Amino acid sequence: MTPETTTTDLRAFTENWLDWYRAQEARLASPHGFLAITGLHWLDDRPQRFPDAPGTWRTDSDGVVVDLDDGEELLVDGTLVHGEHGFGVLPERGSVDAVWGDAVIEVAKRGGHDIVRPRHPDAPLRTAFTGTPAYDPDPRWAVAGRYIPFDTPRPTTVGAAVESLEHVYDAPGRVEFELDGRLLSLTTFPGPGTGRLMVLFTDETSGVTTYAANRVLTLEPPAADGTVVLDFNRAANLPCAYTDLATCPLPPAENRLPVAIEAGQKLPRERGGS
Structure with a gap:
């Protein structure tokens, strides 16, 4: 292999790596990426309210349910929902994103537990990244x-x-x-x-x-x-x-x-x- 070929190959290798690295960073710091998470809320059968999400949340054998107050709404799969909304039983490592203004409310199952994980673009971890x-x-x-x-x-x-x-x-x-x-x-x-x-x-x-x-x-x-x-x-x-x-x-x-x-x-x- 000639020195010129070596240099060319190394340049291409580095450029390919930079493409990968920039894509990693972009996903992480996207408006609703992991740096935008503001809370990790564990659900059970007791209704709970959270400071970074609308409604009252619970889960049971029928899956996750949110009860939205008057004036509150979520956009789920392109449809606006009001009042009580059931997300159903989620598969392990499955999730649903519900849009709330400029935020996304992630509803997910991890390790057999249902969770709510809001993502706000103005989260300090994201804006300071x-x-x-x-x-x-x-x-x-x-x-x-x-x-x-x-x-x-x-x-x-x-x-x-x-x-x-x-x-x-x-x-x-x-x-x-x-x-x-x-x-x-x-x-x-x-x-x-x-x-x-x-x-x-x-x-x-x-x-x-x-x-x-x-x-x-x-x-x-x-x-x-x-x-x-x-x-x-x-x-x-x-x-x-x-x-x-x-x-x-x-x-x-x-x-x-x-x-x-x-x-x-x-x-x-x-x-x-x-």
Whole structure:
């Protein structure tokens, strides 16, 4: 490979990484992204009012119900609703967004619990956001691996950023790869999009230069022979790295890597990063 080709490839690699990084930041800081959350409200069968959402909220075997006062309304799936409105029984990790003025009221199920999580564009965490520190992209952290599917998906229970909450994922397989002469392995979970995989992990940088609890890496669908690329330059923070109002899953114990992955997003400034 000529020096010119090397320079060209590195420039393209960096530009592709910048596109990914900017998209991550845009989603996070969008008007109704995770930085806009103002409350994490846990529902039960007792009617409750919240300072950052209209109406009185409860849940039971028929799902989440809001009772709106006179003059209050929500826009749900393009329809204005007044008075009592039922959202039905939500699936695990499912959610419905109800519009209230310039805010969105997220109604969701996490860890078997129904929650209301309002998102306001003028939330201080969002308006003060100045971006996420990150390591400079480096091709050495784009590592070839091999995906090994399990005979059947394995239900895997993991903890959450919220104490006493648990998430259950069906792990379809694991990825083996080599880094600095060490053979390593990560359990995978289903990722966003058909065939994609998600890896939750920590490493020796966790709690030092990166967020202590977790980072996430999305993998493209493995090739027919199981070949897959783990580009740790795209190791991303989950919302809990920025706010306590998130219910993010934690990595399974086997995904605590005994090496320092000095790539991807660092500890957010909101948590003391620089």
